[in-house]
Amino acid sequence: MTGFRRPPLLLLVPAVLGLAFLVVPLAGMLVRAPWTRIVSDLAAPGVWDALRLSLICATLATVLATVLGVPLAWLLARSDVPGRGLIRALVTVPLVLPPVVGGVALLLVLGRRGLIGEHLNTWFGISLPFTTPAVVLAEAFVAMPFLVLAVEGALRAADSRYEDAAATLGAGGWYTFRRVTLPLVAPGIAAGAVLAWARALGEFGATITFAGNFPGTTQTMPIAVYEALETDPDTAVVLSLLLLIVSIAVLVALRDRWVPTG
Amino acid sequence: MTGFRRPPLLLLVPAVLGLAFLVVPLAGMLVRAPWTRIVSDLAAPGVWDALRLSLICATLATVLATVLGVPLAWLLARSDVPGRGLIRALVTVPLVLPPVVGGVALLLVLGRRGLIGEHLNTWFGISLPFTTPAVVLAEAFVAMPFLVLAVEGALRAADSRYEDAAATLGAGGWYTFRRVTLPLVAPGIAAGAVLAWARALGEFGATITFAGNFPGTTQTMPIAVYEALETDPDTAVVLSLLLLIVSIAVLVALRDRWVPTG
């Protein structure tokens, strides 16, 4: 809006390099993709089921991560609970854990013989592993830290005195959070949700370990890609490109919603 | 600082649930860990090499991702380059791409027969794949989007009028960026860097594909975990716990630096 200013070269050069670094490998895939076989690869059974399941589960996982993660971020940024430094570090656990191990950990807790899963099973007859909800849980587990840390960063960068102003107008904690804090950090939450959604969409290790791999109920695109890789790497590239293009299309379409103009 | 206010229950409950969701699986691992064998497992050859390599490579990857990613985030948040929506979506590519496929894409570009790697090889005799620098590149490729999106969110939440003020004081784009923008969004950058570091530390698929699995030069902890998983799952759990504890320790120790107080 203020116009006139050109991006300084010292920023432009690394920015373009960074973008190239992220995008050129994609270009490499496009160049080497087996274009002649694309149609037959995409017509293979299960591809579209896997894509649909991926999109649905990633979206549900993002919703779950947002509902639990934004309050957690708020707790880290705004309250003075003791041991915040440790809590923040613990939040990063699922990031550092190799995803397969994360899946094992989830099984240890929520599996048939897991700490909690055992009771879920005997009391309610609920068995989570190898079900679609397990896919959502596994993806949310892996994706939530991204959301929490991104939102916490945005909360810290925002001016907390608006919350003071809300308090003097009689707004309690929850009302202030909903009407003031949340809209103020909306760009940060949007960024965090995109991170979480994208990460959930690409999740493989935790999902296959905790939720398994069954076409139609738990086989997501990355799992289908992995399977294809085993026999025919070219098909794996085609499936990956499909996943990419769909996710890019979704993100571009959402743009106007998740990037508040202003 | 303003004291008095208690976190509202509507925030506290989901925050605690969220934290439990992230932390309880870790507890599950701790409960089931083979405590009696820990000492011998940790004394196995290569464990500490892998840990050191992991820490070094993740740190270098974070530095690379920060150097390239912060300018890219700035470009997305502050400039009006055409097609920003598309660029932002493209940045998420490495998130969505199953990591193994990401590794394949890197090989297609930087491999000895890759689009760029071919020339690197014939002109300079440089071959990147299966070297320690390849580990750094693979980790940076996967981790950078986290940093870019987190920093972009923080930039959008920050008040851009301070940059106006800097301009009227004669500060050019770069000086303004360095002295005003950067410090203002420091919490966001810190959060992004932590995300990137943790993600790089846990990276497996892209690394093993692009950099291979050579003890001492490219075998990071997640790869060592993978190998252990093949022969002895309990050792894998021990190694994962080691990785976790070290990373939590690092994050807690850094706390005072990456979370500006006040």
Place this chain on the structure above:
Amino acid sequence: MSLDAHLEVDRPGFSLRLDLRIEAGEVVALLGPNGAGKTTTLRTLAGLQRVDNGHITLNGERLHDVPPDRRPVGLVFQDYLLFPHLSALENVAFGPRAHGVPRDQARTVARDWLERVGLASHALAKPRALSGGQAQRVALARALAVEPRLLLLDEPLAALDASTRPEVRADLRRHLSAYDGVCVLVTHDALDAMVLADRIVVLESGRVTQEGTPSGVARAPRTEYVARLVGLNLHRGKAAGDRVTLDGGGELTTASPAHGPVFTAFPPSAVALYPHRPEGSPRNAWPVTVAAIEQHGSVVRVRLTGRPSVLADVTPGAVADLGLIPGAAVWAVVKATEVHAYPG
């Protein structure tokens, strides 16, 4: 309804010690130089700043351990702090909404208040699209819309332009005189304080240095700051009958004999300037040097150094006749009847 507060706040390099007792319906103006602790006082009363020691009681009810959102308080912030994502209307409606008023009703209330501050036409503008003065008026409307029992105004008129200001001031005055709560008003403007307040509390470096009715304070300032604020020459001294020996050097004769430590005060307009020592009735005459000259509308204010140093208001004609330029030596003359002396 009445406020009884004892506040102690300690910060590195600053400490606040303040006792405030305000009756229902009374408006107290808090005056003081920059950094005196005025904003700190308001934030403390609103519960946004912890009190290190002390208490706040409103109408017998302990307020100091009540969280800010439960205090029946309205606060206009010095820098407005309008919610940037809400329109002017939604900003004003925020308080009523937070108190549970249904949306439509809250909007009606808000529209009403915007009307009163003359901004009905900007109801849908976001704060970024408001000018400074417009923003301040919205902030005022926002605080008033919750009908607080303790109203705290931090320089509520500072950004208003000269044409709106009298109207908004008159409006605020009308509102405040109908208001049966307690009001604390921070201002730098003597006129605002005179027009709006029933009582003035002067705060300097975190301590009360003077307190009283507007006219009392204006007539008998007890500190340099207050004297400047109300435009009087103020000197402290020791009286022996009608002679006052000034602490800063010099002597003055007054028409109100006293004994012991006193303040003397007289307006700049009471100071006459002569090129030589004048003969005649005025009992106070002493040599001074012109330090600075400022045109104030139709009068010229001359800053004079001497024993004592004083301000004098003269006509532009006198400036030309006397050749008043910085450095010029003249005589200052004040009639004893103009010098007001009161116990110090």
Place this chain on the structure above:
Amino acid sequence: MSLDAHLEVDRPGFSLRLDLRIEAGEVVALLGPNGAGKTTTLRTLAGLQRVDNGHITLNGERLHDVPPDRRPVGLVFQDYLLFPHLSALENVAFGPRAHGVPRDQARTVARDWLERVGLASHALAKPRALSGGQAQRVALARALAVEPRLLLLDEPLAALDASTRPEVRADLRRHLSAYDGVCVLVTHDALDAMVLADRIVVLESGRVTQEGTPSGVARAPRTEYVARLVGLNLHRGKAAGDRVTLDGGGELTTASPAHGPVFTAFPPSAVALYPHRPEGSPRNAWPVTVAAIEQHGSVVRVRLTGRPSVLADVTPGAVADLGLIPGAAVWAVVKATEVHAYPG
């Protein structure tokens, strides 16, 4: 050095059309009601706001397509915009540093400026730990420290307290009279404008409505806004000799005969009030009703409606004697010699 600017800015609901020609060393005060476009003008001159049409030339050099950081401009923002992460000293040193001055030297310059605005002791404080007035003074020092050729001040004294304000104003005045660049000063305060400016430009709703020397503008206001600002009663009418038929109803006799459209102006102090129609010399006498009463220091300002409506300044004694309360009917009387008429 001189500024020549033609600015056109269009926004929904607001448009600015402004021609500014300012000589080197001249200080122009931009006055106007809230939302008139004063801040917009300064932002445009600084390059922070795009001009939809027009040009800006400083000393013959085209400025309008130069990015803001290359313009030799200093701007004090209405809400200060001090960098929150830098201390007061670093804020002031920021400009010199950005211009390539070595760190130590920049700090010396900054310390010097902080000294001048009386904040040397707060050099290491962060903006959050500064009071409103302290922040404004730091912002002033920050803008001055780059020694700009075009100095833009957006209400630079608004948050200053009554005791610092005259000093900072005098300091600013000294600085500005030694300053050989171009200065545009936005203010709401008539006194600031009178003291500091060589010329006044009045902006209302994005258009210039009056322009002239401070005394010229003060003596002969041409709009309601200016009249209120300088405290005059202003009416527009048609003159036929010494009789002026007012556009808003009523008639006035003036001592300065004219013909055709005129403005008439007289100060509130020239209005006398009587319980009944007085006999005697004053030629202007008409019935009015008391609308509002305000105590201003030692005088009482009475707002009267009638044909014409006027303001009158009277003594508190008169208020009691006449029983002036809102709604009371009295007669307003003005001597013809007090009524100044000038072509409108």
Place this chain on the structure above:
Amino acid sequence: NEPGSSPSGSPAAEIKGTITVLAAASLTETFTKLGKEFEAQYPGTTVKLSFGASSTLAQQITNGAPAEVFAAASPSTMKQVTDAKSASGEPAIFVRNRLQIAVPQGNPAKITGLKDFANADLKITLCAKDVPCGTAATKAFDAAGITPKPDTYGADVKAVLTTVRLGEADAGMVYKTDVIAAGDDVDGLDFPEADKAINDYPIATLTEGPNQEGAKAFVEFVLSAKGQETFTAAGFDLP
């Protein structure tokens, strides 16, 4: 298939330097042992072992990984390498792996044979159809005329094993070597149709590797009697 070009008993003089071996993850223990023995037999050599999923390793090789030897867990992954002309000789089958039914310790679901895999009430896990152990399992079920009702397909044999180890599945189809490696946590049940579903492990030297002499010597060593002894001890069948 021409390992004899360097005489097996010849002096170690020509066999030296580093030999990089890319091997399927399921060969981790056996190849680690063989590497040490090879180094002992040919002083001056260093065997650099790199383990990963066969498909990952194949990707690395076709993209120019500087390695001398590739030992894959399935002919199809080896085929990716030979199709890309990255193998310098014909691949040789050096071991075979036989399927076993894996059940959690103590066999809580009382699995007896292949027919239990058709019981929809049990939690059953198999390898994905296209990975080696999945292909083999399909063959076995076809031979037995049984249609299995799995609840999940593991991405590889390790995923299947993990599921069984943790008791999440009542039975899974894995390799005998995996059951042995898993120790006490998992019990293995043999079944007759396993004979019809043997999986071959091919090994080949690679064109990219600079140490062709060393590569050939290592492949020969793997195929030697001493090498084969190591494999049988780990539960592999010989070709």
